[in-house]
Amino acid sequence: MTIESALGVRAAAPPPRVPVGGGAGARRGRPPPPPPSLPSNSDESSFLPKSYESIRASDIQHKAFPSAFTPSAIALYQRADGGKLTADDERDVARITTELGQKHIDQVQKVVPGPPSKDGKYTMTLVQIDKKTAGQPVQADAAKMLRDDVGQLTKGTHLQVKLGGPAAQALDAQDASKAGNALIGLGTFAIILVSLLVIFRAPILAVLPLILIALVSAVAKGLIAYATKLFGLQANDSVSSILIVVLFGVGTDYFLFLMFRYRERLRAGDEPKQAVINAVARVGEAVASAAGAVVIAFLALSLSTLGSLKQMGPALAIAVTATLVAALTLIPAVVSLIGPKVFWPSKSWQHEPRGASFAALGRGVQRRPALTAAASGLVLVVLAIGALGFKANFDLASGSMPKTKESMVVQDELKTAYSAGAAAPTDVYLSSTNGKPLDKSAFAAYTDKLGAVDGVASARVSQLNKDGTTADFTVTLKYEAATDKAIAAVDRVRDVAHSDAPAGTEAVVGGLSSIYKDIDTAVDHDYRTVFPVAAVLIMIILGLLLRSVVAPWYLIASVGLGFGATLGATVWVFQGLRGHSGLMFLIPVIVYLFVVAIGTDYNILMIARLREEAREGRTPREAAGVALRHTGPTVAAAGFILAATFATMMLAGNALLKEMGFAVSFGIAIAAFVMAMFFTPSLTALIGHAAWWPGHADRALPEAGSESPADETPDGPVRTPSKLHN
Template identity: 50%
Template sequence: MFGALGRVASRRPWFIIAGWVVFAGLVISLAPTLEATTDQSEFLPSDYESIQAAELQAEAFPDTNSTVGAIVVFDRADGSPLSAEDLGTANQVMSQVGADLGQALDRVQPIDPSNPDVLVTPSQNQQIGFSIIGLAEGATGYAPEEFESVTDLRADLGAALDGTDLEAGVTGALAQGYDSQEASGNALAIVGAATILLIVVLLALIFRSVIITLMPIVIVGVVSSIATGLIAWANDVFDLKASSDVEVILLVVLYGIGTDYILFFLFRYRERLREGEDTRSAVAHALERAGEAIASAGGAVIVAFMALILSSLGIFRSIGPALAIAVAVTLLAALTLVPAVVTLLGKALFWPSKKYLVEPTGARFAAIGAALGRHPGRFAIASGGVLTILAVIAFSFSPTFDLGDSGLPDDVESVVATDKFTENVSAGASDPGYIMLTSEAQISRDDAAAFAEQVAGARGVASAQPAQASADGTTWQITFLLDENPSSDAAIKDVEGPVRDAAAAAAPSGTQAFVGGTTSIFVDFQQAMSRDYSVVFPVAALVIMVILALLLRSLVAPIYLMVSVGLGFAATLGMTTLVFQHIGGADGLIFLLPIYIYLFVVALGTDYNILMVARLREESREGKSPHDAAALAVRHAGPTIAAAGVILAGTFASLMLGGNSLLVSMGFALSFGILVAAFVMSMFFTPAITALLGHKAWWPGSGDEKRADEPELADA
């Protein structure tokens, strides 16, 4: 199959390239724009309590929106307490800017409804003053088209305070959504520039070729445009929600995997040229030999990502198919577009280098392979031992569900303003929670007040009071403030246990109570993730094992290959825990991290294992003993895996420039995991175990024996 595909690509390159150009043009011109959301509630299914509360709120109060849209925090530039004159200036400013708040923000809420002219509340210590602005009717607080209200408000405040001693910062749901979008855009630009620069530099060092350094940039650029359009279509058709980080992750995955697959092909192609073949024959032969490994590796990555559709969280149900689509387009390009372009370029591909036909004199990988072939047991114990030690540290991993702290850099305006507000006023007041008390019959104000009083006594609750009743009196909204920051782990624990328990116990007979708000959403996120870990991990591992069994015609090899990548996952989580928790002093790591590590390290680590084992099987079919086959596999496949691993690890490391703790920890974890996969798992552990097992590794088949119908091929 891959031999035939290689012959088509080498004989009809213009047809393949023209087909890709037309395909790209159609997708780019017709596909919708890929839009992201920062509203975490959109990622949860409707059977969770926080979502049921939100739906009840929308049904009972369709014409009101009690959500805080923005909080304006005033303080003095010199840090001294606010004077009466300062508060008067702040109040005048809020009266001025409150006249035109844009489409997403409602009126500035007065301190006392009976005195609507007083709009700024001082903190008890007089360090800050603040004003609360609600969301306008129909506004969500997360839609990109609403963010103009934030920029306008900030600009108006800056102009109004010019020449005074006061400073103002805007936070709240809308401001945080805007800052998150801006941070993601900045991260995309920074990560994109760093990724491209890294790929160019590393490819220049490896091949000494101008064209090869540019090839991944151009090809992956085309693939990225196509993949983004297809993902946007899929999101529209299947009503999927894209997280604000999806474009950054897509960029890294496309350039990392795309460059890897191009390298897999180019190293084989260069080998064939060194054997004296002409360009077309070398292209066909390279794809015949590398195509199966590339396709199997890509298939493993695709099914691992597609396993995320089993997640109960929309964030993973969306990003899983998105990444799978991106990898599928990349894989198709690697098997068709890359060989066609290489055929057209011919020997000019390596310009200006003139040494591409010269076998490297360096014996590093040959020496490593020879040592492994002589002592596979030592390599297996050493590499497995290192991974096991790091894996033990993974048990101390502590998850945090504080997405607010993880999603934004510390110096953005909404974070700075929130810190000032929570430090000087009340942590819980920055994002009040609510409880929907509902029944088929009317609920009296006295019952609602008694319910609120009991909830107020729960651990972690600063206050609770009835806010409003529905028109028919069957539903009351009870607003409560927490002692802790609503996005903090402490607040999440309080809502998960005491608050929800108190609400359920205090609900009068015949009524139901549903706890809603940001903190309640995070509680449900935690429950959903626990469920997903027990479903997505095993399914992804099982499907990858099936692919490995089909590729290798063996039931034994897939087992130790998955043990290898499993150790790699645990070792990666252990090292990340060691660096950020034990050394860095972090209270915990974002709860999303393990599933990202698992999917990327398992899926992409399997790529390198497949490449190594496929080469080892090839050497065995040439009549080599298990030990000699392992030695030659490391010698020939080692440079490819090393180069691909360094490039992919480098692209993931560029995520650390994204500016928030999620991307920093994810960038470190994934880059370390890829290095482990390339230089420990596939370079040492996998070939060593295969050499030790010998022919048994291929049971019940005979994957290491030369097939009678296999043509004679020169040693590669």
């Protein structure tokens, strides 16, 4: 997976645009691979709205300077002995550049020589690839051919060559993604299989969800591909890794919700088929509400400014919807056919263990709800303090693949050889607003003002379009393009460029740092839009489920605390212990969606059971104790498996997925083992009947008289078959 390609950001550090001429002519290409199931596009103009300044600057560049380009691939040369390049070496590079252009590789439009480094140890060949296919597999294919061909052409010389740039990064990330997805898939499969074997000691039950969810996965991917074409969406590789864990993690959650309740109904004396019916009737509403919360949260991503998130949302929502349908239809049908043999060879379904640990936990919450709420709340608050130290990191390329990949080595060497700022310059495009040629006499003063901005190393006029109506001022920053300092500096450059533009002109600032600045702005917009919309919609779902106005407020507040605790713990681990300069800027959005959406599943399951127990006539404290006794094992098992499946993302070997895997798995663990198991039931017990105002959904129903709180043993209630009341 490459988040930088999904965002369409040129994550390489290319040298300045170079005016060139000529074309590729007829092109040589290999047979095209089979078409992908999901089309992909990573042109930045497709992922940031055209209203953003960096995109407007890109449009001006293309119109005013059509012969200039930012290379899609960079062949970087150096001597094998590390010394300065000789005249013979330079002639070899010129020959290689010419011959590489004559090969007419598919998608390659221009091949031109690049500037040498100041120390004379490096030089380069710049390659322009068709921008219309940016991010698509054909560009990675072109990069592979370029890498092979330039390597062959360099043989017999004293040169070493490496291929970098966005197209090469896409190729390397594609290879890393395949390996990462394989590890994630195998890890997810192994965790679910082993965990279910340990929990149920039943091989059929351990294998069954994997088979059923695999079928759902195939259907979901087909639906996503169909929806992508039908609604003109643009899918990307950023969905693939997350889709694996969402389908198998959430699918296993819903499977567990049903199986634990099915086993409980069998223990209560229901006939096998009736036990399935009762299980679906009792837990189905909670499962549907939980899935609804997840779908709503994912669909809220459609409000995002960033294309990667905007397009990820509907895809994941479709996957969860397919999983929900299977959970309420396919899974119960299969379990009904198999019957109690699904638990073979274990006999645990025939009787409930006495003295179970969750019964003890339930009694503890029942006796001391205030202490439990205070202790669990304190844990969340302390962890949430760490979120105040969050810093965003925009180095997407380094975060999305190992530093040892060839394109990453090229990026690092470019920074060293050509200086951090020079590797990705900022461009100020000054255009006439009245269609008349620009006054060149004002250029010097304007250049001086740009060069005097804090964080700018130099500024110069690099080119003027043929009509003289647009000038390109190349501004070199002192800092690497993706750093906080560079983003802050480009913000100051924009202020000066706009305010000091000569009369009758308009200035627009572009370049890689400018793109990152706009992405930063877009993410801030998403924080203010996606977060509250998702929260409000989830609260509505909770209100409809619980027929309450009070409960949704403290439930969503607890989930908010869980979000803060998760982000805080991730900051402490990666920025503190591991010394990262910051977390990938997408982490808060991802954490919010997964912790708020999927983490709400456990709160919904627990609160629904609290309501069920209260309807049977138990006091709020008794209901909390009994609910924890019966639902605690389900929440613990589901939370552990889901957290572990998300943790497999840390196997992918890149910083982004490591941070994402840790954050989401930790957040799921917090949601299951702190919020749902202790904070929610204890707080509900303290609030009492007022938690269900104004609907009084905790009041006993007339037809629920067959079960009574009087049917108690020292370890909890003895379940007997009863009429359905849920």
